[in-house]
Amino acid sequence: MLIRRSCLFVGILLVGSATLLGSSPVGAAAGRALPTKDPFYTYTGHKPLAKIAPGTVLNKRVVKVAINGSSSPISADQLLYRTRNERGKPAVTVTTVLKPPTATVAPRILTYLSFYDALGSQCDPSYTLAGGDPGSTNQSQANEEELLIGSYLTQGYIVTIPDYEGEKLDWAAGQESGSATLDGIRATESDLKLAHSTKVALSGYSGGAIAADWASELAPHYAPGLNIVGVAEGGIPVDFAHNTNYINGSKDWSGVIPAVLVSLTRAFDMKLAPYLSAKGKRITKQVRHECIGAFLGNYPGLKIKSLLRPRYKHFFAIPAFARIANRLLMGSTKGHPKGPLFMGVGDSDGTGDGVMVTKDVEGLAHEYCTQGVPVQFSTYQGADHTEAALEFEPAALEFLQARFAGTPFVNGCSSIGKGNSLKPVPVHKHHKKK
Numbered sequence: 001m002l003i004r005r006s007c008l009f010v011g012i013l014l015v016g017s018a019t020l021l022g023s024s025p026v027g028a029a030a031g032r033a034l035p036t037k038d039p040f041y042t043y044t045g046h047k048p049l050a051k052i053a054p055g056t057v058l059n060k061r062v063v064k065v066a067i068n069g070s071s072s073p074i075s076a077d078q079l080l081y082r083t084r085n086e087r088g089k090p091a092v093t094v095t096t097v098l099k100p101p102t103a104t105v106a107p108r109i110l111t112y113l114s115f116y117d118a119l120g121s122q123c124d125p126s127y128t129l130a131g132g133d134p135g136s137t138n139q140s141q142a143n144e145e146e147l148l149i150g151s152y153l154t155q156g157y158i159v160t161i162p163d164y165e166g167e168k169l170d171w172a173a174g175q176e177s178g179s180a181t182l183d184g185i186r187a188t189e190s191d192l193k194l195a196h197s198t199k200v201a202l203s204g205y206s207g208g209a210i211a212a213d214w215a216s217e218l219a220p221h222y223a224p225g226l227n228i229v230g231v232a233e234g235g236i237p238v239d240f241a242h243n244t245n246y247i248n249g250s251k252d253w254s255g256v257i258p259a260v261l262v263s264l265t266r267a268f269d270m271k272l273a274p275y276l277s278a279k280g281k282r283i284t285k286q287v288r289h290e291c292i293g294a295f296l297g298n299y300p301g302l303k304i305k306s307l308l309r310p311r312y313k314h315f316f317a318i319p320a321f322a323r324i325a326n327r328l329l330m331g332s333t334k335g336h337p338k339g340p341l342f343m344g345v346g347d348s349d350g351t352g353d354g355v356m357v358t359k360d361v362e363g364l365a366h367e368y369c370t371q372g373v374p375v376q377f378s379t380y381q382g383a384d385h386t387e388a389a390l391e392f393e394p395a396a397l398e399f400l401q402a403r404f405a406g407t408p409f410v411n412g413c414s415s416i417g418k419g420n421s422l423k424p425v426p427v428h429k430h431h432k433k434k
Contacts, residue, residue: 032132035121040080041094041167049082049090054179055186055223056082058092065098065146066131074098074153078126081187083180085166086173086267094126095162095184097191100153107194108404110157111185112149113164113204113211115141116291117171119262123291124163137293148393152203155401160188164211170267171207172237172260174328178214182223201400202231205389206356207292209233213330213364216337230403231337234344234392235353235385238360241316241325241425244304246357253355254302255295258283261307264324275318280307316425326424331364336371340409342399344378346388353385363419374411 035041043049043058052058059080077097085091114125121127123134128142129149152159162184164177185200204212212233219228237243244260247253262284265272276284284307287295305313316322326332345361346353352360358379365377378395380388403409 032127032130034132035094035124035127035163035167040078041092043080043082043092049092052082052090054082054084055183055190057187057191058082060191063096063130065096065129074101076129077191078130079184079187079191081183083166083183084176085168086170086176087269088175091166091168091176093163093166093180093184094124095160095187096126096129097188098149098153098159098161099192100156100158102156107192107198108157109185109188109194109198109200110152110155110159110400111181111200111202111215112145112152112159112161113181113202113208114145114161115204115206115208116145116165117207117256117259118165118291119169119171119259119287120289120291121167121169124165125161126163129161134291135294138291141293151397155397155404157404158188158192160184162211168266169263171263172210172240172328173264173267174210174214174330175218176267177211178216178218179222181211181215182219182226185226186223196225197227199229199404200226201229201403202233203396203400204233205392205396206235206237206385209236216339216341217330217333217335220335220338228338230340230342230400230409232342232392232396232399234396235356235388236330236343236345236361236364237356238330238364239325239357239420239422240328242357242360242420243355244315244325246352247355249301249303250354251300252297255297255299256292256355257302257304258299258307259287259290259292259295262288264328268320268324270320275308275312277307277309280309283307317428319427319429322425322427326427329422329424331367331422332424336368337373339368339373339375340403340411341365341368341373341375342378342396343375344380344388344392344395346380346383346385346391348382348384348387353380353383353388355385357420359420360422361419362417363422365416366418367422369413369416374409374413375416376410376412377416 057079065074065076116123164180202212216231343365347358352358365375380391
């Protein structure tokens, strides 16, 4: 989910990254085709995807990375690779791989997971990094993320940035996001001919935390060969049901509700229209190809029941949506992350940071601790979602530097409270119609 940061933060945290990335005229980047119209994003091989191993590179091209509307002297490789969607079916997506200007003796891969929160491909990281225009309401977010990426490059890391929502833009689809993240790492290692012992770390805030957490949960059984040395995740949407209830009717964040309805029914191949009121149809049509900068704050006070037909006003009593909420509940997969994990969240009102529920994140951290996962957990008291990001990002950078350096990890589990109970939503076999 979008965070609106100050330019001051970017300047303080990322001293030197703008110099590293430089600038020069854009050239043809301004006319770049949207991913939905760019043939590079489509697999055209004869071999069925189902017979191709996840993480296999299917196509490759070189692009110039753009910063603030300029093209940098750094070339990036874009890889089309095989992954899977939320329903476990073979799919493809793209990752953008940036190599540091100075090669290191021991290559290290940092997977940066964007908070692009998009229903439209104009905000795909692969598109914006290559100079594509995400629209005026999303441009500042793209610029700031490019500077964050630059900060990791200055550390000498290979940075890979996957379009983890997939080419159908399945925002908030946890398993798909996690799988695409892990397969993007495999594709990066394969393309660069790096050993599976290569140290890998992940960082994601807000929407990026969806991909980071699910990747950490899925890795032990989906991609056990990867050497993941640490995962930093902040502003984490742990429980879809809790988050929906928290932002329902809020001034600032209720505008994401119709977009999430669009994205998740898209990911699970459901028909949304039968559940919608006339208002719901109108608003979901408006947001269905937008990115979060275009709809966040646009519908203050919006309540989910106003988007639905009267018979469906009790949203989580609808079996289909209860099952989706339960599938997306973090910590619900078999097994658990290996760790170490750094987890952070704000608390501006005693419940959460305005969109994420603080005790949910603490509850997830506690659950991981009971499973033997080493965790550091930080609550940023008084901080809303944006303000918490200002504290999380520099702490995440420090955490990841230590993990790559092999510094012993100080497990903070002894000081982590129980937080909220993370129980599945009851699924009623028959939804009573009014």
